[in-house]
Amino acid sequence: MRTPTLADLAVPAPLTAPDTPMGEVEAVLRADPGLLGVVTAVDGEFYLVDRGFLDFVLAGRLGYGRALLHRKPLRGLLRRPALTLPAATGWSEAARAAMARPDAFTTIPVIVAFDDGRVGMAPVGPLVEHLSRQYQTMALTDELTGLGNRRSLLEQRATGRAAAFVVDVNRFKEINDTLGHARGDELLRHVAAALTGACAPARAFRLSGNKFAVLTPDLAAWPGIDPADAGHKLLHAIEGPFPVAGVPITVEASMGIAVSCGTDPADLLTRAETAMYAAKRDRTQVELWHAALAAGNTDLGLDTDLRAAIGNRELVLHYQPLVHAQTRETASVEALVRWSHPRRGLLPPGVFLPQAERSDVIHLLTAAVLDDAVRQAATWHRAGRTVPVAVNLAAPVLASDRVVTTIGALLAETGLPPRALIVEVTESAVMTRPAESADRLRSLSAMGVRVAIDDFGIGYTSLGLLTQLPVDELKLDRSFVARIHQPPDRVIVESVARMANGLGLTLVAEGVEDAHTADTLTELGFDLLQGFHFGRPEPASA
CATH class of the missing domain: 3.10.580.10 (CBS-domain)
Structure with missing residues (x-):
């Protein structure tokens, strides 16, 4: 059109x-x-x-x-x-x-x-x-693949015996680390197209990162096909190989399936995700949800294990620098949590954070991260290294008033200047419970703590957020940065840059992986740059 x-x-x-x-x-x-x-x-x-x-x-x-x-x-x-x-x-x-x-x-x-x-x-x-x-359309659409997003899926309604298939691409981090995020995005688009073609007349969705879902409101649309057989056929369809940067990539994935009659899409999706984590853990490729899985999450580490890990101080922080676009000097650092598992080694956040965010353990985890990050920043400040540190706050944490008390007590105890602490929140985290989230951020801002909107551009109400919240920094999502050299995407980035500049916000680009991209973003008026080109997350000692 x-x-x-x-x-x-x-x-x-x-x-x-x-x-x-x-x-x-x-x-x-x-x-x-x-x-x-x-x-x-x-x-x-x-x-x-x-x-x-x-x-x-x-x-x-x-x-x-x-x-x-x-x-x-x-x-x-x-x-x-x-x-x-x-x-x-x-x-x-x-x-x-x-x-x-x-x-x-x-x-x-x-x-x-x-x-x-x-x-x-x-x-x-x-x-x-x-x-x-x-x-409004963007709020329901994944910008990278054109598929419906999680919110779009949750607005669907079952008409019969519904089924949800959740797919997680295995070893995707290795692909990103080896070929770069732009090539990783290219692979995700291939997977999205293959999944869409294979699941018709059902719909495919991208939930987040390398996680997809297929929802059929009525299994009668796939007559005579067993759900497990259908799952294996879908995995075969997205296997590839797909050409990425001249390299044929074969996709391995894990799938969870949940089938129910009249179940709310949110519950159905939760069950399918739980089954998918069981498939990843047990390497069974496909798992059907059953009641026994509800006794505990089958992700890598139950709540009990994670609580013990926090008590045993097994969580460690790595810090990634953000640099001034013009001078390339370090402006701040972002604290990123890792789990030093006694048997499995150093686990990235993607392994345990999704599980933590689905339970109350996320509050304990965030309190531990804030404690370490604020104390480390205070140590640096006393040594003359006045570098602010940023900490991510998940949706459940932002909706609870205890985070304001925790941060206030830490700042008072350590003597860290409030402006040296940045809290990063995503648009979707704010929109989970907007009224409560806005109150928390205003309280933190009144203390002097800075507020950054993370992953900007892929949330629900970007323009509304900027006018209603005490925002200091805007972090453009890495998916836009990866495609900055494509004319249509460059126009979008230029518009965001002008808007941020007009609102007096510090504009940050994350996912900067090469000098050409860094120079382009500097030319467009970005203030801070973050990515592997400037440094990978490292322990404080580094």
Whole structure:
């Protein structure tokens, strides 16, 4: 479908000399109720006097008599040059440009410049509505693959004997570490396309990272196929090999399946995820959910093990630097938790954090991470290394008031300046319980703690969050950074950069893995850069 442009929305714009009396301009507007305003040109710049402002002036609200103003030239009303955009400008880009103007000018129509020298006017209302619909679509769509996201899946409704298939691509971290995140994303797109083709008429979704799901509201759509057989066929379909950077990659994956009648999609998905973790742990490839799995999570480490690990101080922090884009000097560090498992070695957060976030143990874990990070930052500050440290807060933690008390007590005990602590939260974490989350962040900000929105661009209500929360930093999601050299994605990143700059936010790019990308982001106005190009997460001693 063709993308709508301003040429589709433009209406005629009568050109009026700047010395035309205001009374004549009013007569023109009265004669044609459909006119949005009149346009005049001064020194090569277009100015627009819209109907609302002219009525405001002629009503005498600025302290002048109507009769006197009627004879005054139009030039006296000119405030600032109008926003003028080419007729080929898309509606989304035009809406963002219109909203970037000062508040008093956001509703003024846009001047549309045609290649043949004609000018028109476009109302702002349809442009903003179009952009709002786009954001609503984005809230339900995974930007990388085009599949529905977790929220989209949870809005589905079962019509019969429903089934959920959760797929987790094995050893995906190795692919990212070996080929880079851009190539990892390329592989995920291959998997998404293969899964979509194999599961029809059911729908495929991307839940997060390398985790996908297929939901069929009624298994009758797959007559005669056993759910386990269907699962194996889906895994075979996404096996590949797929060409990535000239290398054929074969995909190995684990799958969990849950089948039920009338079960809420959220419960069905939870059961399928639990079964998937059992398949990963036991290396059975496919597992069907059964009641015995509900006794405890089968992920790598039960809640009991993780609680013991916290008590035994088996959790360790590694720190990854964020550097100033212009000078490439370290600006801050992000604390990233690892589990030094006595039998399995150093486990990455993806192995145990999802499990922790589904239980109360996440509060103990976060308290331990905050304790270590704040104390380490205080040690660095006393040694003259005044580098702020960032700590991630999960959705359940953000919804609880205990995190404010914990942070306040740690700052008071260690003497760490509050501005030296940054809390990072994702948009989706805030939207889990928005009212409570906003209260927590405002309390922390009032202390002096800085707030960063992590993974920006893939959440639900990006623009709303920026205006309602005490945000200091904006961390653009790595999926945009990985595709910065593709023209459509560069336009999106440029828009985010302009928006962040206009709001006075520190703009951060994560996932920077090469010098070319770092230079491009610097050129676009990013303040801080983070990624393997500048340093991998390392222990504090390093």
